[in-house]
Amino acid sequence: MGQAGQTAPPEQSTVPFTVPSFAGEVSDAVVKVLDSGWVTTGPQTAAFEQDFADYLGAAHVVAVASCTTALELCLRAMDLPPGSAVLTPSLTFCGAINAILHAGHHPVLVDVDAGTLVPGPAEVAAAAARRAPAAMVVQNQGGYPVDVAALAEAAGLDRTRVIEDAAHGPGAARDGTPVGASSYAACFSFYATKNMPIGEGGAVATSDQEFADRIRATRLHGMSKDSWRRYLPGGSWRYDVKNLGLKANMTDIQASIGRAQLTALPEWQRRRAELVARYDEALSGLPGLVLPQRDLDGVQHAWHLYQVLVPDRDAIIAELEAAGVSTSVHFIPASHMTAYREILGEEECGAVPVTDRVAEELLSLPLYPGLSSDGQDRVVSALAGALRARG
Numbered sequence: 001m002g003q004a005g006q007t008a009p010p011e012q013s014t015v016p017f018t019v020p021s022f023a024g025e026v027s028d029a030v031v032k033v034l035d036s037g038w039v040t041t042g043p044q045t046a047a048f049e050q051d052f053a054d055y056l057g058a059a060h061v062v063a064v065a066s067c068t069t070a071l072e073l074c075l076r077a078m079d080l081p082p083g084s085a086v087l088t089p090s091l092t093f094c095g096a097i098n099a100i101l102h103a104g105h106h107p108v109l110v111d112v113d114a115g116t117l118v119p120g121p122a123e124v125a126a127a128a129a130r131r132a133p134a135a136m137v138v139q140n141q142g143g144y145p146v147d148v149a150a151l152a153e154a155a156g157l158d159r160t161r162v163i164e165d166a167a168h169g170p171g172a173a174r175d176g177t178p179v180g181a182s183s184y185a186a187c188f189s190f191y192a193t194k195n196m197p198i199g200e201g202g203a204v205a206t207s208d209q210e211f212a213d214r215i216r217a218t219r220l221h222g223m224s225k226d227s228w229r230r231y232l233p234g235g236s237w238r239y240d241v242k243n244l245g246l247k248a249n250m251t252d253i254q255a256s257i258g259r260a261q262l263t264a265l266p267e268w269q270r271r272r273a274e275l276v277a278r279y280d281e282a283l284s285g286l287p288g289l290v291l292p293q294r295d296l297d298g299v300q301h302a303w304h305l306y307q308v309l310v311p312d313r314d315a316i317i318a319e320l321e322a323a324g325v326s327t328s329v330h331f332i333p334a335s336h337m338t339a340y341r342e343i344l345g346e347e348e349c350g351a352v353p354v355t356d357r358v359a360e361e362l363l364s365l366p367l368y369p370g371l372s373s374d375g376q377d378r379v380v381s382a383l384a385g386a387l388r389a390r391g
């Protein structure tokens, strides 16, 4: 709303890489929690867990502070011997590698298929042959739901030793089963840029009641009863600590935002799919551009990212930025980062050649429900100009 005497802001001259959407009901929901006198983990968190479980079709959901802590809590709850080998794509977010290391284990890097940008069974089997894994983290890169059963088989692992990094996963499904619906351990993110933003937050979806109970205790120090339950009528001040936990709980303020956001998510997913169809049509046939090949047979993509491969990537990013179009890259591989090169060693970091190659060409274009068709047209014409100038 403009104030008297104030001139209209200049027309926004850039297309941001991402802008979080918030449902209209969010403000009222937050104020209600503030007025209720209970702001940390409590009734809203329990209600959000039920709402998100219903959305996914999952048996149990435990809300936590982030996807990164969700991954660490799941690894800890699996009680693997210290220093166990855990398979992970190198082409992933650093937090997912940190979770393995902080849980006391050893990441073993898996290469990706150049077409789908995720490890396929062949890449998983090759990594498992280098070092026999005790567990594996798989990732739904960009919102593409990987075939968890096929990857588990390729790794020689039971499904109870596979953790899904589903940070990009809400809204994705394979053969009609939503990501997280039948998982032993699927970890979601509600970080500001993700498909269902809260700002910060995460969740574990699991088919196993006992696993859910462990995560529920270890998200809050390992206390046998969280403070909300201790203050309920009939609650007691006593608690025990049976397994060491983290401080990784979700607050009721976050949970109330999440509940409001969930009501808008299906519409946002519809808009993402619409924008993707427009990109596919407008970008097809541009010189040098590779649209990642996606086997969409029986697959519902969550469209968290629109990733393409381009030649001369760094220069194109700078040209797009100069034209007012912000982009990003997902991801700088773990094998290129200083800390992991030191911890894992040069040989291990050299074991993912396809990742090394695509890492130089990856480009993520703006994709979010609030992106207007005009904004998207600007992205397309800036990218088309940069590519045509290179022939």
Ligand SMILES: *Cc1c(COP(=O)(O)O)cnc(C)c1O
Residues within 6 Å of the ligand: 065, 066, 067, 068, 069, 092, 093, 095, 096, 139, 165, 167, 168, 188, 189, 190, 191, 201, 202
């Ligand atoms: C964002 C992201 C995470 C981390 O999520 P947080 O909720 O910020 O901890 C983990 N894995 C992938 C693939 C991500 O994109």
